[in-house]
Amino acid sequence: MLINCVHPGYCQTDITSETGPSTAEEGARGPAMVVLLPDGGPSAIYFLEMQPSTF
Numbered sequence: 879m880l881i882n883c884v885h886p887g888y889c890q891t892d893i894t895s896e897t898g899p900s901t902a903e904e905g906a907r908g909p910a911m912v913v914l915l916p917d918g919g920p921s922a923i924y925f926l927e928m929q930p931s932t933f
């Protein structure tokens with residue numbers, strides 16, 4: 879089991895009243911990448927959009 883965290887960036891969705899620099903589609907790239915990580919992939923990582931990051 880891989881346990882990771884991903885922040886989509888500031889995206890134009892209902893929750894942000896359609897503000898922010900990224901589209902919903904752009905924000906979905908990081909979560910999609912994380913759920914498709916292969917067996918044995920990285921775990922306990924915080925991703926900021928598509929990149930590993932620190933808090």
Ligand SMILES: NC(=O)c1ccc[n+]([C@@H]2O[C@H](COP(=O)([O-])OP(=O)(O)OC[C@H]3O[C@@H](n4cnc5c(N)ncnc54)[C@H](OP(=O)(O)O)[C@@H]3O)[C@@H](O)[C@H]2O)c1
Nearest residue numbers: 884885886887888889890891892893894897898900902905
């Ligand atoms: N947008 C950003 O910049 C941003 C940044 C950081 C983190 N996030 C996080 O990303 C997540 C999604 O945010 P979003 O921007 O995509 O928000 P959003 O556009 O408001 O979408 C929220 C989604 O949750 C669904 N939902 C709400 N209550 C539900 C319930 N009780 N049962 C099932 N589905 C429910 C809504 O369904 P309906 O459409 O049917 O109402 C909608 O599809 C949130 O946890 C948010 O905190 C967003």
